[in-house]
Amino acid sequence: MEKSSSLLLLLLLLHVSFPWASSNSVYETFLQCLTHQANSTQVSNIVYSQTNASYTSVLRAYIRNARFNSSSTPKPFLIMTPLQESHVQAAVICTKQVGYQLKIRSGGHDFEGISYISDHPFFILDMGNLRSVSVDIREETGWVEAGATLGEVYYAIWEKSKVHGFPASICPSVGVGGHLSGGGYGNMLRKYGLSTDNVVDAKIVDVEGRILDRKAMGEDLFWALRGGGGASFGVVLSYKIKLVAVPEMVTVFRIERVLEENAIEVAYKWQLVAPVTDNNLFMRMLIQPITRNKNKTIRISIVTLYLGGAESLVSLLAKDFPELGLKKENCMEMSWADSILWWYKLNNGTSFSASALLDRELDSAIFLKRKSDYVQKPIPKNSLMLLFETLIELDKTGLVFNPYGGRMSEISSSETAFPHRAGNLFKIQYSVNWYKPDIEVEKNCTFQIRSLYNFMTPFVSKNPRRAYLNYRDLDIGINHNRKDSVNEGEVFGLKYFNENYERLVKVKTMFDPENFFWNEQSIPPQPSVKSMQWTSNSISWKLLGVLFLMYSLLFCRIILT
Numbered sequence: 001m002e003k004s005s006s007l008l009l010l011l012l013l014l015h016v017s018f019p020w021a022s023s024n025s026v027y028e029t030f031l032q033c034l035t036h037q038a039n040s041t042q043v044s045n046i047v048y049s050q051t052n053a054s055y056t057s058v059l060r061a062y063i064r065n066a067r068f069n070s071s072s073t074p075k076p077f078l079i080m081t082p083l084q085e086s087h088v089q090a091a092v093i094c095t096k097q098v099g100y101q102l103k104i105r106s107g108g109h110d111f112e113g114i115s116y117i118s119d120h121p122f123f124i125l126d127m128g129n130l131r132s133v134s135v136d137i138r139e140e141t142g143w144v145e146a147g148a149t150l151g152e153v154y155y156a157i158w159e160k161s162k163v164h165g166f167p168a169s170i171c172p173s174v175g176v177g178g179h180l181s182g183g184g185y186g187n188m189l190r191k192y193g194l195s196t197d198n199v200v201d202a203k204i205v206d207v208e209g210r211i212l213d214r215k216a217m218g219e220d221l222f223w224a225l226r227g228g229g230g231a232s233f234g235v236v237l238s239y240k241i242k243l244v245a246v247p248e249m250v251t252v253f254r255i256e257r258v259l260e261e262n263a264i265e266v267a268y269k270w271q272l273v274a275p276v277t278d279n280n281l282f283m284r285m286l287i288q289p290i291t292r293n294k295n296k297t298i299r300i301s302i303v304t305l306y307l308g309g310a311e312s313l314v315s316l317l318a319k320d321f322p323e324l325g326l327k328k329e330n331c332m333e334m335s336w337a338d339s340i341l342w343w344y345k346l347n348n349g350t351s352f353s354a355s356a357l358l359d360r361e362l363d364s365a366i367f368l369k370r371k372s373d374y375v376q377k378p379i380p381k382n383s384l385m386l387l388f389e390t391l392i393e394l395d396k397t398g399l400v401f402n403p404y405g406g407r408m409s410e411i412s413s414s415e416t417a418f419p420h421r422a423g424n425l426f427k428i429q430y431s432v433n434w435y436k437p438d439i440e441v442e443k444n445c446t447f448q449i450r451s452l453y454n455f456m457t458p459f460v461s462k463n464p465r466r467a468y469l470n471y472r473d474l475d476i477g478i479n480h481n482r483k484d485s486v487n488e489g490e491v492f493g494l495k496y497f498n499e500n501y502e503r504l505v506k507v508k509t510m511f512d513p514e515n516f517f518w519n520e521q522s523i524p525p526q527p528s529v530k531s532m533q534w535t536s537n538s539i540s541w542k543l544l545g546v547l548f549l550m551y552s553l554l555f556c557r558i559i560l561t
Contacts, residue, residue, distance in 0.1 A: 023077070026077065026098050026100075027049055027077075027078065029097070029098055030047075030078070030094050030095070030097070030098050031043070031044060031047060033090070033093070033094035033097050033098075034047065034080075034087075034090050034091065034094045037086075037089065037090035037093050037094060037209070038086050038087055038089075038090040039086070040086075043087065043090070046080055046081045046082060046083060046087060046129075047078055047079070047080055048078060048079040048080075048081070049077075049078045050075065050077070050078070055079065057363070058079050058081065058126065059075065059076070059079060059116070059124070060363045061108075061128070061362045061363055062105055062106075062107060062108030062116070062126065062128060062175075062362070063108055063113070063116060063363075063365055064107070064108045064109045064110075064364075064365050065111060065112075065113050065365055065366075065367070065368055066365040066366055066367045066368075066437070067113070067367050067368070067369075067442065068113035068116070068117050069365055070437060073113075073117055074117050074118055074119055074122075076103065076116070076118075076122050076123055076124040077100060077121055077122065077123055078123050078124075079123070079124045079126055080123060080124070080125050080126065081126045081128065081129050082125070082127070082129060082130060083129050083130075084130075085130075085203075085205070085211060085237055088125065088127075088130075088205045088235050088237060089205050089209040089210075089211065090209070091123075091125050091235075092205055092206075092207065092209050092234075092235060092516075093209040095123055095125075096207075096516055100121050100122055100123050101118055101120045101121065101122035101123070101482070101518070101519075102122065102123055102125055102516070102517070103115055103116055103117075103118060103122050103123065103124045103125065103519065104124075104125050104127065104177070104230075104231045104235055105124055105125065105126050105127065105128075105175075106127045106128070106146050106147050106175030106176060106177030106178050106179075107149060107173060107174050107175020107176075107177070107178065107179070108175065109171070109173070109174045109175060109178065109179070110178060110470075110472045111368065111369070111370040111471060111472045111473070112472040112473065112474045112520070112521075114472060114519050114520055114521065115178065115231070115519075118519075118520075120481075125235060126147075127145075127146045127147035127175070127177055127235075128147045128175075128360075129147060130145040130146060130147040130148075130237065130238075131145055131147040131148040131149070131152060132144075132145045132148070133145070133148050133152055133153055133156040134156075135156045135157055135159075135160045135243070137160045137161050137164065137243075140164065140242065140243045141200065141240055141241060141242055141243060142156065142157070142166075142240070142241050142243060143238055143239070143240050143241075144176050144238060144239050144240075144241055145176070145237065145238045146175070146176055146177030146230075146235075146236045146237055146238060146239070147175065147176070147177065148175070148176045149172060149173050149174060149175060149176065149358075149360055150168050150169055150171065150172055150173075150174045150175075150176065150179065151172025151173060151340075151356075151357035151358055151359065151360075152172075152357070152358060153166060153168070153176065153241075154166065154172065154337060154340055154357055155337075155354055155357045155358055157243060157337075158335075158337040158354075158357075161243075162248055162335060162336075162337075163245060163246060163247065163248055164243040164244065164245065164246065165188065165243065165244055165245075165246040165336045165337075166195070166198065166241055166243055166244065167184075167186045167188035167189060167191070167192040167193065167194065167195055167197075167198060167244060168180075168184050168185075168186045168195040169184065169185060169186050169195075170186060170187060170340055170343040170344050171344060172340065172341075172344060172356070172357050172358075172359065173359065173360055173361040176239065177230065177236050178229075178230070178231070178470070179195060179470065180195045180196055180199055180226075180236075180239050180241075181196070181225055181226070181227070181228070181229055181230030181231070181236055182196075182227065182229050182230075182418075182469040182470035183195070183196050183227045183418040183468065183469060183470055184196050184470070185402065185427075185468070185470065187282040187284070187305040187343065188244065188246075188282065188305070188307070189282065189402075189404075189406075189407070189408060190279050190280075190281070190282050190403065190404070190405055190406030190407060190408065191244075191279050191280055191282075191307060191406060191407060192244045192407055193407045193408060193411055194227070194408075194416075194418060195241075196226040196227050196416055196418060197226070197407075197411060197415075197416065198241055198242040198243075198244065199225075199226055199239050199240065199241055199242070200214075200240050200241070200242050201213060201214045201222075201239070201240035202214060202217075202222060202225050202236060202237075202238065202239050202240065203236070203237040203238045203239075204217060204221070204225065204230065204233065204234040204235065204236050204237060205234050205235040205237060206233075206234045206511060206512075207234065207511065207512045207514070207516050207517065211237065212234075217511075220503075220506075220507050220510065221233060221507055221510075221511055223416060223417060223503075223507070224417050224503075224504055224507040224508075224523075225417075226416035226417060226418065227416040227417035227418025227419075227469070227497075227500075228416075228417030228418075228469075228497065228500070228504050228507075228523065229417075229469055229521075229522070229523070231517060231519060231522065232504075232508060232512075232517055232518075232519075232522040232523040233507065233508065233511055233512060233517060233523075234511070234512070234517060246307060246336040247307055247308060247309075247336075248335065249309060249333045249334065249335065250305060250306060250307055250308070250333070250334065250335070250336050250339050251304075251305075251306040251308060251309060251310045251313050251331050251332065251333050252303075252304060252305055252306070252331070252332050252334065252339050252342050252343070253302075253303075253304050253313075253326065253330045253331045253332065254301055254302070254303045254304070255301070255302045255324060255325075255326065255330060256299055256300065256301045256302075257299070257300050258290075258292060258297045258298065258299050258300075259297045259298050259388065260297065262323070263298060263299070263300045263388075264381060264384055264385060264388070265323055265381075266300060266302070266323050266324060267285065267287070267300050267384055268378070268379075268380075268381050268384055269321060269323045269324075270283065270285050270300075270302065270321075270401070271375075271378040271379065271401075271425060271426070272378060273320050273321045274401075274403035274405075274426065275403045275404050275405035275406075275425045275426060276405050277316070277320050277321075277405075278316055279405075279406035279407060280306055280307040280308050281304065281305075281306050281307075281313070281316065282304065282305045282306075282403065283302055283303070283304045283403060284302070284303045284304070284400060284401065284402055284403070285300055285301070285302055285303075285400070285401040286300065286301040286303065286398065286399070286400050286401075287299075287300050287387075287388075287391065287398060287399040287400075287401070288300075288301070288391075288398040288399075289391045289392050289394070289395055289396070289397075289398070296392045296395070297392070298388040298391055298392060302324065303343070305339055305343070309333060310328050310331035310332075310333050311328065313326070313331060314326055314327065314328050314331065337357075340357070341353065341356055341357070366433050366434075366435060367433065367434045367435065367436075367437070367442065367445075368431070368432065368433045368434075369432050369445060369446050369449050370429060370430060370431055370449075370471050370472075370473065371429075371430040371449060371450075371453050371467075371471065371473050371475065372427060372428060372429055372430065372467045372468040372471035372473065373427070373428040373430075373453070373456060373460040373461065373465070373466070373467070374420055374424045374426075374427055374428070374460060374461040374466040374467075374468075375401075375424070375425050375426050375427075375428060375459060375460055375461070376423055376424055376425060376460075376461055377425070377459075378425065379459045383458075383459060387455070387456075390452065390455050391452070394448045394451065394452060395448070396432055396434075396444075396445055396448050397430060397431065397432045397445075397448045397449050397452050398430075398431050398432070399428055399429070399430060399431070399452075400428065400429040400431060401426045401427075401428060402426055402427045402428075402429070403425070403426045404420075404421075404424045404425060404426055404427065405425070408421055408422070408424070409421060409422040409423075410422075413498070413499065413500070414499070414500060414503075417497060417500050417503075417504055418469075418500075419497055419498040419499060419500045420466060420468070420498075424461075427468060428456070428460070429468075429471055430449050430452060430453055431449075432445045432446070432448060432449045433445075450475065453475075464494045464495045464498065465495060466495055466496075466498065467492075467495045467496055468496070469496045469497075472521065474520060474521065476491070476492045476495050477489075477491035477492030477493075477495070477521070478492070478520050478521065479518060479519070479520055479521065479522060479524065482515050482516075482518045483515075485515065485518065485522075485524040486524045486525075486526070486527055488524075489505075489522070489523060489524035492521055493505075493523065493524075496521075501523075504523045505523060505524065505525065505526055506526070507523075508523040508524065508525045509525040509526040512525060513525050513528060
């Protein structure tokens with residue numbers, strides 16, 4: 001009885017001594033703050049606690065990787081779905097007040113689930129309701145809210161013009177917020193660069209809850225928001241994009257070869273042609289292990305967008321890439337909007353379906369893992385053969401080679417925060433998918449993709465080995481907490497941002513010195529004198545904590561005896 005009383009009193013002392021709050025008090029405090037800051041009594045309609053009947057459906061709607069959709073996956077304390085900009089401002093201010101981590105989600109396509117999971121107590125700010133797209137064809141621009149999907153952007157452009165487009169991903173359900181701030185990659189990259197290269201203004205809620213446009217935020221922060229990842233610096237509300245010209249008819253084709261059909265020669269020649277050919281031509285190469293006639297082999301697929309007609313394309317590749325053997329009957333001419341759907345494999349390109357572009361594909365996810373690399377020298381034929389043998393042996397992992405060159409080589413590596421420009425022949429995406437929640441299958445698949453990544457070490461960029469931010473990969477480094485992330489941040493920061501990393505840290509320090517906007521791979525601020533003092537004395541503080549516990553136990557025994 002005496003021991004039990006001592007323990008209860010100790011727990012009471014610890015509860016009083018440290019700022020631990022009950023779930024109810026956090027929720028009530030947050031809701032009161034949100035009501036006050038938003039100047040509205042209706043904010044409870046945009047806040048979903050874990051007891052809300054709609055909580056699970058709202059959470060699952062934009063989970064795109066089924067690995068992070070299990071009962072054991074850490075869940076947010078609550079989810080906010082703002083309907084207007086003032087709600088976002090209030091959410092930032094009030095999340096700071098209660099001391100939780102804020103995860104910002106637009107489309108949920110970040111491969112590691114960084115926008116919707118955490119090992120720390122956290123809220124999700126889901127931007128999906130802020131989705132308006134306003135296109136001005138006369139000015140050739142558009143304002144796009146962060147919660148819009150790329151399909152909604154493409155559809156809005158298509159409604160106004162058949163000779164305008166925007167260079168971004170071919171996946172219509174990808175959210176604008178993360179895609180544009182991380183770079184934004186699409187099949188018009190060699191002609192027009194990245195999505196972020198075509199952003200001319202932005203609006204963001206900063207750590208103080210202020211709404212800043214390009215003029216108010218200044219060029220340093222605007223630079224960082226283009227390729228540096230917006231969630232490190234605030235909550236991006238919207239972007240002003242510059243539309244690009246596309247012909248009324250473009251050309252697409254897909255040609256496949258297996259090992260027995262000279263795939264090695266075609267794959268090698270692709271490296272020499274795809275990065276240097278006409279800027280209007282984008283040729284992606286997929287390399288996949290398959291089984292044909294009960295035998296394992298490798299299939300390569302060349303998938304193409306050409307901003308021109310079929311006859312011109314056949315003539316171009318007869319000169320540049322005769323090994324491909326392209327014929328006019330291999331090609332299909334269609335509108336640029338149709339080509340998005342053809343690439344995404346939603347239809348055969350003969351008719352345009354607006355509903356396909358507008359489909360957000362809610363609550364649809366497969367299990368997946370992705371990694372990335374940059375290649376600066378062609379991979380020799382004998383090494384390609386070894387690569388193909390390795391892929392056959394691994395059996396489940398595939399590669400996607402995306403060519404650079406063209407406009408990407410013309411833009412300086414310091415023009416935006418995205419650094420991977422001239423000198424890169426192509427970018428690699430490592431890809432593995434599985435379709436059931438099986439621990440052993442997951443272990444095998446993740447082992448395979450990491451093994452292939454290790455195999456490729458001699459053939460890819462070095463010092464640092466580079467990576468693409470929008471192909472999120474926690475294997476290359478992680479921030480474990482908000483207070484001490486400077487050294488950890490450099491590990492992955494140099495891989496994602498190279499020489500631009502130091503400038504990003506300075507911008508972060510300027511706009512978010514206390515590191516409120518942090519996640520597992522966010523940009524850290526430079527440590528303040530105060531935080532450095534805390535770090536240098538951390539052992540002393542831990543010792544004091546142990547002494548406090550010992551004193552509390554002794555005190556309990558004295559007063560109870």
